[in-house]
Amino acid sequence: MPDTATLATPLRRIADLPGPRPWPLVGNLLQMRPLRFHQDVEAWCREYGPLFRMSLGPVQALVVCDHKLVSAALRDRPDGYRRPAVTESIAKEMKGRPGVFLEEGAAWREQRRMVMAALAPHAVKAYFPSLVAVALRLQRRWATAADSGATIDLADDLKRYSVDIVAGLAFGTEVNTLDGGEDVLQRHMDRILPAVSKRSLALFPYWRYVKLPADRELDHSIAALNTAIDALVADARVRLAADPARRARPANLLEAMICAAEDDGAGLAEDAVAGNVTTMLLAGEDTTSHTLAWMLYLLQQNPAALQAARAEVQRVAPDASAFTIEQMDALDYIDACAQDAMRLKPVAPYIPLEALRDNVVGDVAVPAGSLVWLVMRHDSVSDDHVARAAQFDPSRWLDGGAVNKQVSMPFGAGVRTCPGRYLALLEIKIATAMLLGSFDIASVATADGSAPQELSGFTMSPIGLRMRLRHASTSGV
16 A cells, blocks of 8 residues: 555656666566576665666566565555466466465455464464474484484475475375485475476466476476375365264364365365465475575574574473473574574565555555565665674574564565464474484585575575584583
8 A cells, every 4th residue: 555655755657766777678587697586686676775676578577675665565465466477377377276375365365264274373283293203203314314424415304304294284194205215296396386486487488389308397297296186185085084073173274175165155166175285285395494404504604503502402302202382382592593594594585476456665656567576685684774684693583682573574474474484483493403402413514615505496495505413412512
């Protein structure tokens, strides 16, 4: 909605704003590195200020770097803004089914209500013993690596951990990718979300006319994932048929959605059940695992923070086999570590939106249909808004810390805030407490020891992080 403070002054047009000079036909796309484009846009923020324009091919976008304006736009969903239509179109072209991620308006509200109920803290806490069981599975895997001195592919193991948790909580299915050797399903998922991002920014949809090997692999992965999801839905239907009492109190998100879809007037289409299964698997895998990987790297780079984190674990939750939800809720420093890691390394460093009606952002008129590119990492890493902004300092998030918590919005803002926020933070606490209570970290680094590069797919991930562990010493901190 327009800011009343701006109504007394003439509004600027997006075309009148400063910004990088576009090239004919392609706009600024060829000036952006394919896997680092988020960093290029952040550099333009520093050059052109909090509001500027850029061109994605023929589409002109308003780039917003000021955290207050970013928050206002996020809070104006779903009425004022939506995900760009091109993203929805690409996802549907890739046989994406309707779910809470893609839906808008009334359909989104209905699905959001059910997903929020399934991921509410009390629902997640009821599943806590199963979360710990997955963490103990990861502990055994890492103990084997510590015994042999093997190097751990951090991203791969943390993705397996996240997939196992999400599959059990949301679908009531014991996937066990941690013990399963090569995880084919995970490999399929790793192709899909980056492809949505890449195709959404493509100048020309070549894949509709010519299939490259990567496109054929993508088609295979989509078909395989949809087949696996259909099997999950079928298994849940069998459980519900065998035990009708489960309909009164569904045991997981999938069962709740199936029951809602079968209720007259529920308004939930059959495809929406499969769509939300897909959303949970894809979103739950990348976001939590990448945040954990970044956090462990930052802890290893900051020995004082690592020592403080280990001391809290040894004081509050030293034994993974005896974890309780109360212990996890008491891990305030670990939570602060996650918050500062997400400030420095947000897995969603940008959020593109499309205006549903004429809007005003700052002093800029935004006509309906305009693309608005929200930069999530600008003020959050600026000394103007955060003291010692470049430093990893979890203590800034604790009582007495001076951080403005509105500057960093890793889960978004407003009614479309990520519904899995509590689960994600709980996964992070459980895995970190297990790690620091059981092992000493010998290293978290890339093969050549350089800082990990940021890879921008659908989420931002570290490239090439490897971890080496030793069994925890008995001498204490």
